[in-house]
Amino acid sequence: MRVKTIPPIVIMTSPPPSESFDFSHDNDEIAAFSALVRSSSLPTDDDDNDGDAASLISVDDxxxxxxxxxHHDDDGTIASLDTDNREGSDWRHNSSDDAHVVNDDCGGASITVTEPTLDDDDDDHDDVNEDASFLLSPTSVRRHAQSLIKSNNTKDNDVVVNPLPSRLLHFILHKLQTNPVLSISTFCMGVISVCIWAISSSSSSSNNLFRVSKSSNSCDDIRLHKTYPAFPAEVLLGITAPHESDKPIHGVSDQSQNSVVVKPPYTITDFQYNKSLTYWDEVVGAIAQTQRNIASYASSAEEVWTNLTTWGPCYPRAITHHHRNHQRSSNNNDGDDDDRHQYLRINRKKGLDHNWTYIVQTFNSYNPSSLDENIIYPTERISNQCTSSSSTKRQEPPLGGLCRPSFLIIGQGKCGTSSLYHYLTGHPRILPAKEKQIDYFNYHRAMPLSWYYSHFPTIESFLGRGALMTGEASPGYMPYPYVVEAVAQQFSSNWKPSAANDDGLKGLEKWKAIVRSLPKIIAIVRNPIERAKSSYKYNYxxxxxxxxxxxxxxxxxxxxIPGKKSDAYYRTNHLFSFEELAYAELIVLKECLKLGGSGERWTYDEFGKRPAAFFYESVRRRSNSTSTTSDSTTPPLIYLDEACYTASKSKAVPRTQWNDLATEHPNKTLTLPNLHLVQSILGRGVYTFPLEWWYEVFSHVAVRDLDHIHVVCTEDMADTPESTMENVTNFLGLPDFDFTNVTSVGRYNVGGHRGYDTITKLHPDDDENHGAAMSEDPLSFPHDESSSGTADEEDDPLLTISDSFLNELIHFYQPYNERLFQLIGKRCPW
Ligand SMILES: Nc1ncnc2c1ncn2[C@@H]1O[C@H](COP(=O)(O)OS(=O)(=O)O)[C@@H](OP(=O)(O)O)[C@H]1O
Known part of the structure; x- marks a missing residue:
């Protein structure tokens, strides 16, 4: 049987209006609805046929x-879903004029469909507006289902209606009743996921736990991998998979049929052995507690709610502003707890008055082409509240429901960060951020943390997708020690670099605990000469x-300079060659980076003389140490980006390193803004210096079992992408995943700056656009294995390097490369 790919609608019934909830109670309405389903021609799976089933109907919203x-006129059913205004979980009220009760003609139960509001725009949006109800008779439900089958031209067995234990529905509805606004999305997503699981498990004779139809042209779309609906809800809600004996198989595509078969790539046992997951304890704790609660049927709403809304890296869903007014004044996240209890107290009373009988929730989770809508982001971006003042930051909007990144890809720029990010977020347990590069810790630090987190999927997405983590890739993080400081302090207020040295073992343990609370750091480094060429093209x-x-x-x-001339004209007359720019920079770098050179002095003055400086002790310790380098000829910690490049000489010569060039080639001395990065086309390839600051915080020689930083060689990602990604996955503590389909799609952001999300296929024949893209782009340079150069590009005179200069570059980089390899504990092929 082929399972339809249309999005499911979950129709749920209400709990009995009692505060002490009896899960075994079979509500009349559920029975009526079950009867309705049975009386329709749709198949059901109520094995013991006791009516202990409510139904889930897959139907396009x-x-x-x-x-x-x-059907409005036919039977009085009011249909007032406001589809226009719906985005993510942002459901709107319907007018009360639209609501009226319908006498049903099937089983005697009338069914009210109430649409909850999750409209974040409204401060006072805590309660479901009962006036917003619309009403739906069982007859019309059946009719709708039947017409749906007809209208979709499907065979009956293409729509699967599955039962869920009514007590589960009761349980969920009880949560909704006690805390409707806050937990509705979470539970609906959970239930939807359960539906999917139930549908697929009952519809397949094989071991498949999920089936997702593949849309005709999406099979090659990397994004498909992000639509896997595998989820933790089955575990979370205590439902056992039908084939328990099956060891979970990690996401597998069955290309032979018109479907992709996905099995949940982890079970609770995966967590138990995967201690490297930063928030492992929280995840396992939440699952275990929830299972216990469900097993005993004696949980309090608060407990379950807390467990379900604190998932992995997510903050408990915050209370609405309205209810925040009731709490004691508190500006930190602990306020969430007070809020929640207060809210629950109010709502438990109010809940009895709610006439919740059905909730219709749609979730368009299976259309790969609408991926972005599938991820529920916070409905409102918070930027309008932000200013750069630190007092504003203290009044952070609440973080409830938002999730923090578990990894940061910090750069280096032009080393394949876009590919690494996209490959990684192809893992079904990782949700992508709203965009690859958020640049919070370098450019947007003045914004509140909630602004930053609003770029990541919310807790509902985590729960609904079974995601374990999210993260971002901002290459602008790597060069700056102040970013290291910001990351460390953002995620742990206790951090100080010397923590590990404070008091022996105790200090070390403290340090471990602190580091575990930080996101893991992933860096990527490429042959520095190739990186420099890429940067020359992109930045200049x-x-x-x-x-x-x-x-x-x-x-x-x-x-x-006249506009609209050919590119060749500008290149010949007005652009410095790679060698010209690189040569000028090399002179500066050599002086700066020599032992006792200006870089060392500058860095010491900046950090080593101010005890308040974050890296004060690191700088002093390292400047006294003779064993920090592999050859004792290179200096200790250097803040290369700041220390090595001198200030502007004039507007026309923004870096004094270009002084000679400007004199020799006045026609090429452009007063262009934003050429600042050209100052460091070589410097950014001396990876050891920026990385050592990161290692000061995220790694420790004495603690081999806790490495919070991992470095990828770009060339390894090019040559052996699957195993490279597997190493990253292991580092992150994620379940194994076969990345073949993800990495074989191509490379991102190839040839200058095509866009972080733009793919270039590896084999030009596969990609109609590839040829066009490359022919637009004749300027490039001789490339190494990892790059994507063409013969045309190699001929470009601007990129031609003399042998002597090439050797000089190789010689220059060599000691820094060795020092890097020693730092990261492995060698890259250069
Ligand atoms: N998988 C893989 N293997 C090897 N090399 C790769 C890969 N993916 C991207 N690339 C090359 O990386 C360059 C783009 O790097 P970034 O995405 O980090 O650029 S950016 O800093 O974010 O702008 C860009 O280099 P150039 O083409 O030389 O400019 C890409 O071709």
């Missing part, structure tokens, strides 16, 4: 809307040509 509207050639072409008033020697 748009379709349902149409159907409901269509492309922006310069774009600007020149636009004729935006760039002058040389007082004369305006």
């Amino acid at each position: 748009e379709r349902l809307h149409q159907l409901l509207v269509a 050639v492309d922006p310069a040509i774009t600007k020149l072409r636009s004729g935006s008033g760039i002058t040389v020697q007082g004369k305006r």
Whole structure:
């Protein structure tokens, strides 16, 4: 039987109006609804046939809307789902005029469908507005289901209606009743996931736990991997998988059929052996507690709610602003707890008055093309409340329901961070951020933390998808010690770099605990000469040509450079070659990075003389140590980006390192803003210096069992992508996953700056656009294995390097590369 891919609608029945909830009670309405399902032609799975079943019907929400509207006159059913205004969980009220009760003609039970509001725009949106109800008779439900079958031109057995134990539904509804606004999404997502699981498990004679149809043209779409609906709800809700004996198999695609078969890639046992997961204890604790609660049927709403809304890296769902007013004044996250209890107290009383009987929740989880809608992000971006003042930061909006990143890909820029990010988020247990690069810790630090977290999926997405983590990739993090400091202090207020040295073992234990609370750090490094060429193109050639072409008033020697000329014209007349720029920088770097050079002095002055400086002790310790380097000829910690590049000479010569160049080639001295990174096309490839600051915080020689930083070689990602990704996965403590389908899609952001999300297929024949993209882009350089150069690019005179300069570069980088390999404990092939 083929399972339909249309999004499911969950129709749930209400709990009895009693505060002490009896899970074994079979509500009349459930029985009536079960009868309704049985009396329809749809198959059910109520094995013991005792009516202990409510039903889940897969139906497209748009379709349902149409159907409901269509039936309005027939039987008085009101259909007022406001599909226009719905985005994520942002459901809106319907007008009370639209609601009225229907006398049903099937089983004597009338069914009220109440649409909850989760409209975050409204401060006072805590209660479900009963006026917003719309009403649906059992007859119309059946009719809708039947017409749906017809309208979709499917065979009967394409729609599967499965029962869920009514006590489970009672249980869930009870939660909704006691805390409707806050927990509704969580539970609906859980139930939807259960439905999917139930549907697929009953519909397949094989061991498949999930089946997701593949849309015709999406099979090659990497994003498909992010739509796997495997989920923890089955574990969470205490439901055992049907094939317990099956060891879980990690996400597998069955390409032979028109479907992708996915098995949940982990079970609770995976967690038990995977201690490296930062929040392992929380996850296991939440699962275990929830299972116990369900098993005993004696849990309090608070307990279960807490467990379900504190998932892995997510903060408990915050209370609405309205209820925050009731709490004692508190600006920190602990306020959430007070809020919750207060809210529950109020709502438990109120809950009795709620006439919740059915909730319709739609969730469009299976359409790969609408991936972005599938991930429920916070409905409101909080940027409007932000200013740069630190007092504003103290009044952080609550973090409830938001999730923090568990890993940061910190760079280096032009080393394949886009590919690494996309490959990694192809793992079914990782949810992507709203965008690859958030740049919070370098550019947007003044924004509240909630702004940062609003770029990540919410707790509902985590629960619904069975995700274990999310993360981002901002290459602008790596070069800056102040970013290391910001990350450490953001996630742990106790951090100080010397913690591990404070008082022997105790200090070390303290340090471990602190580091475990930080996101894991992933860095990627590439042959520095190749990186430099990529940067030259991205940071210099492309922006310069774009600007020149636009004729935006760039002058040389007082004369305006004409716009709309050919690229070749600009390259020949107005651009420095790679070698020219790199040579100028090399002189500066050599002086800066020598033992006792300006970099060492500058860094010591900046950090080693101010006890309040975050890295004070690190800098002093390392400057006294003779064993920090492999060859004793390179200096200790250097803040390369700040220390090595001198200030502007003039507007026309923004770096004094370009002084000679400007004199020799006045026609190429462009007064362009945003060429600042060109100062460090070579420097950013001396990876050891920026990384050592990160290692000061995230690694410790004495603690081999706790490495919180992992470095990937770009060339390994190019040559052996699957095993490279497997290493990253192991580092993150995630279940194994076969990345073949993810990495074989191609590479991201190839050739200058095509966009972080733009894929270039590995074999040009596979990609119609590839050729076009490359022919637009004749400027490039001789590439190594990891790059994507073409013969055309290799001919570009701007990129030609003399043998002597190439050797000089190799010689320059060699000691720093060795020092890097010693730091990271492995060698890259350069
Ligand atoms: N899988 C894989 N293996 C090897 N190399 C790869 C891979 N994916 C991307 N790339 C190359 O990485 C360069 C882009 O790096 P980033 O995405 O980090 O750039 S950015 O800093 O975010 O702008 C860019 O380099 P250039 O093409 O030389 O510019 C990409 O081609």
